[in-house]
Amino acid sequence: MTTYQGSCHCGRVAYEVDGEIDDAVACNCSMCQRKGSLLWFVPRAQFRLKTEDAAAATYLFNKHSIKHRFCAVCGIHPYAEGTDPKGNAMAAINVRCLEGIDLESVPVTHYNGRDA
Numbered sequence: 442m443t444t445y446q447g448s449c450h451c452g453r454v455a456y457e458v459d460g461e462i463d464d465a466v467a468c469n470c471s472m473c474q475r476k477g478s479l480l481w482f483v484p485r486a487q488f489r490l491k492t493e494d495a496a497a498a499t500y501l502f503n504k505h506s507i508k509h510r511f512c513a514v515c516g517i518h519p520y521a522e523g524t525d526p527k528g529n530a531m532a533a534i535n536v537r538c539l540e541g542i543d544l545e546s547v548p549v550t551h552y553n554g555r556d557a
Contacts, residue, residue, distance in 0.1 A: 447539045449512035449519050454497045456520060458534050459487040465536045465547045470554030472502060472509060476518050478535040479549060485522065485530035507533070 445462075448455040465479040473480070490497070497510040497519075507523040519538040525531050536542055 445534075445539045445542070447519055447534065449515050449517035449538065451512060451515040451517075453492060453514050454510070454512045454517075454519055455491040457489050457491060458483055458532065458539075462536060462542070462547055465549050466552050467549050468552045468554040470503075470557070472500075473554060476535075477537075478518060479537055479544070479547065480521070480533040481536050482525070483532050483534060485532050488520070488532035488534070 442459050443461060444457055444459050446455070446457050460481075460483050462481050465481050467479055468474070496512070498513040500509040500511060501507075502509075507521050509518060509521045511518040517538065519535050521533040521535075523531055523533065536544065536547060
């Protein structure tokens with residue numbers, strides 16, 4: 442299992458996450474389309490915040506089921522938190538915020554969140 446380092450642009454929100462990136466999701470909902478994030482979903486236990494939780498602001502919209510976390514200083518959205526359909530705690534990692542990732546090598550699945 443690989444450990445990845447991730448952060449916002451200014452570094453006030455930093456984390457590490459364990460796993461293998463076998464797929465990323467490009468969602469077209471009103472939020473994700475604007476952010477342009479590529480999301481890798483992992484169990485929340487594989488995600489460790491390295492900075493204070495208060496450094497990441499939270500944005501909720503629509504059903505308020507996903508906590509979109511972002512840096513209040515630089516505005517970057519490095520991750521989100523929520524639950525999967527079975528109720529398991531998950532983290533949605535913005536692959537674009539991980540260090541040393543070749544984005545061209547990550548398979549992308551397109552999700553129609555606009556109509557979900």
